[in-house]
Amino acid sequence: MAFPINLIITLLFSSLFQISFAAFTPTDNYLLNCGANTNASFFSTRSFLGDSSRQGSAFLSTDRSISLSDPNPPPDSPALYHTARIFPGGSSPPPAYKFTVTSNGTHFIRLHFAPFKAPGFDLTSAKFRVLLNGFSVMNCLATINSVVVKEFLLKIDVPLLEISISPSKPSGFAFVSAIEVFSAPNDYIIDKGTKLVTPNSAQIFSNLSSQILETVHRINVGGLKLTPFNDTLWRTWLVDDNYLLLKAAAKRAWTTNPPNYQTGGATREIAPDNVYMTAQEMDRDDQELQARFNISWGFPVGSRRVLHLVRLHFCDIVSSSLNQLYFNVFINDYLAARDVDLSTLNFHVLASPLYIDFVAESDHDGMLRVSVGPSDLSNPARANALLNGVEIMRVLNPVRSKVGSGKKSFLWIILGSVLGSLALLVLCGLCFCRRKSKKTKRSESIGWTPLRRFRGSSNSRTTEGTVSSSGYQTLRISFAEIQSGTNNFDRSLVIGVGGFGMVFKGSLKDNTKVAVKRGMPGSRQGLPEFLSEITILSKIRHRHLVSLVGYCEEQSEMILVYEYMDKGPLKSHLYGSTTNAPLSWKQRLEVCIGAARGLHYLHTGSSQGIIHRDIKSTNILLDDNYVAKVADFGLSRSGPCLDETHVSTGVKGSFGYLDPEYFRRQQLTDKSDVYSFGVVLFEVLCARPAVDPLLVREQVNLAEWAIEWQRKGMLDQIVDPNIADQIKPCSLKKFAETAEKCCADYGVDRPTIGDVLWNLEHVLQLQVSGPLDKPEEVSGDLTGSGTARSGSNTVRDNGDGTSGIISSTQVFSQLMTNNGR
Incomplete structure (x- = not known):
């Protein structure tokens, strides 16, 4: 699979642009050229301070070490690898490098080992x-014959980082060629939404940022090898071949944009x-493959049954329009994410990058397999799947994770997921006891990375029935203001709890x-919502509609701020x-x-x-004047395009x-909302939950039960x-007919929400001025065509709490206006 020359040229120019455009400047940044008294550049982008120089020697805790130079350095090797710092055995306390930490948080630590032979020392043996701050991260490194770079990510919450490098035996020696210590970007490793992939289900893995992580693989899927020169964090990305x-299952995809x-x-x-x-996508042109298949990669990680962070990178560069690409992700043949829809998760914008983190255990062969299909x-x-990049990091010393460690915790995870699944199946059976149901497709319920796109700080309010031109850019509210306004999230101020x-x-x-x-770690709904x-x-x-006052995503928080609805x-x-x-009728x-x-x-x-x-009764809120407003748009999505009948999701x-x-x-x-x-409507009429598993079977589902009584x-x-003696029979008849039509089994048989609105206005008119003792005789179907409406009047909400009688033609003039109401 050769790389096209135009792709190589494009990516080379992209690399030059990228480095000049957005260089990352870490708060803490220590680069040491070990065993040298002069500085050395690396990939022409960074200068490593010689640790034998006056300034560099301040980082060494002991003088019981040796500076060593390679007597015959290869002509094409970097100067950084021509020297080494040697630590002979027998030193007590063991020698260490010490670095002052000015900014707490996750730090990159890279140790370079470039072996060579010099008088008295054969570094290959x-x-x-x-040890990093007392945690063992490497032990008895095997014989090395070429340059080895070990990269670790460590959360540091103390003012000092100590790197101890000592021989395994008193008679031996240790060495290091170069050291990098620098701050990682904020939220580079986040705690929310990371899923632990188990044989039976995916559980939330907590406290990921508190783990020590060792990079094992960093792969540019479908692309070229990237060196530190091509990366703002000076990383190396290998090809995936x-x-x-x-x-044969994969073919390269690339874009010049x-x-x-x-x-x-x-x-x-x-x-x-x-x-x-760049990416790999399914090669649908290979005639030897079946119609449905996965693209799979196998990554040797060396250790068996050890937890690893698996970070997958995605960017839809293969679709020509939105909502074309739906795919599943598997890790070690276990389903990790189902029905991933990148366009939905990225505000319906193509070629917008994101990543998803999983934690998974390597198999008994010390392998991790990643598949997309x-x-x-x-x-x-046009079935397809793609992957742009993979990073795999070993989880070292996983003692602080809330998922626990060892076989007992793993068994509890499996047991909990099985019991939860059984409970869900029972509830599904109760709710849809008359229907054969397929397995639900759990899309978009993936924990994604925090917002990095919003700017602004003031609140935005616009007029009713309009689209805001400023959008979300002026809605940011500081965490400090929210914290102050809720008395540091005082539990006495809690007015509700949701998913x-x-x-x-x-x-x-x-x-x-x-x-x-305020979003909670491990909540059922996360960043997509x-x-x-x-x-x-x-x-x-x-x-x-309930108005959004603002949002906050500082400090890994996900907070939404709405207008307050007094009546709940x-x-x-x-x-x-x-x-x-209870409300009156x-x-x-x-x-x-x-x-x-x-x-x-x-x-x-x-x-x-x-x-x-x-749509449900808990997502319809009432203000101080009992004006109803629809709330909670976390699951909302755009409807079908003009040439489509539905959205597959x-x-x-x-x-x-x-x-x-x-x-x-x-x-x-949109008829799905009409059903809900x-x-x-039946809940309003009968004042009972939509589902009540404690009732007898025929009463469990409110809609089915009410329709049965309606047909009788x-x-x-x-x-x-509470309202039975308030309802006029004509009002009840028309209300019941409307609710029944909304709950038709098939969307084509349901009215539009505009028809429902017209009918409800008419129901209110009947309640206010209709006959007292008998249902109204109606010629025609009020949820059908407009012929039966032409001579009717209805009630208008004037927007100020008053109402008036208007004709149906006036109703339709308001319903069809571009501004809405």
């Missing part, structure tokens, strides 16, 4: 050990441009009351609350109408529209509210007793 298990870092989850410090500009969501005609984390009541500097949603909320809510404003979720005003009186109708307006704006306010994907949502057609086919449309909203003509028998 040296055996020794290395020797690690491909079936070369630099990556789009402005909207990506990676920076040039995570990996250089050249890594994200098409997912079940892929279009068979993302806790929600606190707080206030900003200008005394604006806000709700602060965090990014989705910011992306959507920074662009839209509507009276019936709709659910707490229906049942399950001892502090809130008229109030409930007004709440449903408000939520429908917000949802209608989502569906129609842009060319593609936005599908919420998690993994199933997301909440049990009981989930569209059964979406669940079966993994095909998402129909369940909410006896729905009034299960209406909430």
Whole structure:
């Protein structure tokens, strides 16, 4: 697989541009040329201080060492490798290099060993050990005949780093040729979202940044070898040819355009441009391969049954448009990530780089295998998968990880995942007992790297029903302000807990009351949901959508700040609350109408529209005047393009509210939101949960149970007793018909949310002015064409808490306006 000459030229120019464009400047930066009294340059980019010089000798703790020079240095070898510092045995205490640490956090430590033969010393036979601040990271290094560079990442929270290099035996000696110690970029190793891949499931691996990591492999997949000259962190990236298990399965892909870092989850410090500009993709042109296959790499790591950090780099340089590429990731043949959709995770921008971290155990042969292949969501005609880069780092001394160590902890992890899976299966069976369900596709639930793209510091507020031109760039709020406004996240201010984390009541500097949603490590929802909320809510404003006031992503935090909704979720005003009186039937109708307006704006306010994907009573919030607003856009995504009927994506949502057609086919449309909203309508009417596993089988699922009573003509028998005597029969009849149509098994049989909104307005009109004792006789279907609407009136929300009667033609003029309502 030869490299095209135009690719080589492009990448060479890219390398020159990259180094001149964005050089990384570490806070701590120590470079030592060991055994020398002069400085030496390395790859013409950095100067290493001779440790025998007056300035360099200050780093040595002892004078019981020897400076050694190579009497016959190879003419093409760097000057850095022409000398070495020798540490004879018998020294007590053992000799060490000591470096002052001015900035706590993760540091790179690279030790260079370049063996040569000199009088009295044959460096190829040296055996020794290395300790970093007392932690053993190397022991009895085997015979080396060529240059070896050992790289470690260590979190340092003390003011001193001590590197001890001593011989394994008193009669032996140790040596080192060069040392690098420098600060890593902030959040280079993060603790949130890293998954421990086990035989049965993926668990969260905590405290990753507290581990000592040793780099084993750093691979530029599909690209050229990159030297420290090509990398802002002075790393070396090797080609992947020797690690491909079936070369016929892969073909190189490349682009001449630099990556789009402005909207990506990676920076040039995570990996250089050249890594994200090349990749291996599936070779679909090879006729000998089956229609579906994986690309696999095998990486020898030397140690058996040892944990490793596996960092995979992705950048979609092969797709011609969004939402074309869906693929799965496997590590040692275990599913690590399903239905990865790079365009969704990167704000729907192609060629935007990101990476994902896993922790996995090497197999009994001391190997780690990485595979990528098409997912079940892929279009068979263009199924594909790609990978741009791989880094593998051995986890040394994993004593501080919350996942524990040893066989007992591993067994507990497996047991916990099995029990959790069984519980989930039981709940699925209860919710969809009448339907045969496929295995759900868990897409996008991957822990990704923190935001690196947002800028700005002020709050943004725009008018109702418009798209914000400033977007998310003016929404950043400092962590200090949020911490102060929540009294350091005082637990007494907690007003809710969800999958993302806790929600606190707080206030900003200008005394604006806000709700602060703080992400938690190990939460079910992570960075993709965090990014989705910011992306959507920074662009839209509507009276019936909860407004995003700002966000914070400092110190590895994921915090979202919303307008404060005094009355809380709709659910707490229906049942399950001892502090809130049940809403009246008229109030409930007004709440449903408000939520429908917000949802209608989502569906129609842009060319593609936005599908919420998690409509439920806890995601409809009420302000001080009981105005309803739709909230929680973490699972939302763009709707289908004009020439498409649906969006293929993994199933997301909440049990009981989930569209059964979406669940079966993994095909998402705006009618999926309509189904969920129909369940909410029944919940409003009956005041009981969407799913209650404690009830008898036929009552577990609210929608199914209510529709059964509706078809018997006896729905009034299960209406909430608190409102049963308030509802006019004509109002109940039309409301029930609307809810039933929303919950049709197939999306084509459901009304649009615009039709639902019109019907609910009509239901309110019937409640206000309809007959007292009998259902209204209606000629025509109010959820069908507009013919039955032409002579009707409905109720308008004037936006100030008042209402008035308007004609249906006025309703439609408002529903279809480009500005929305």
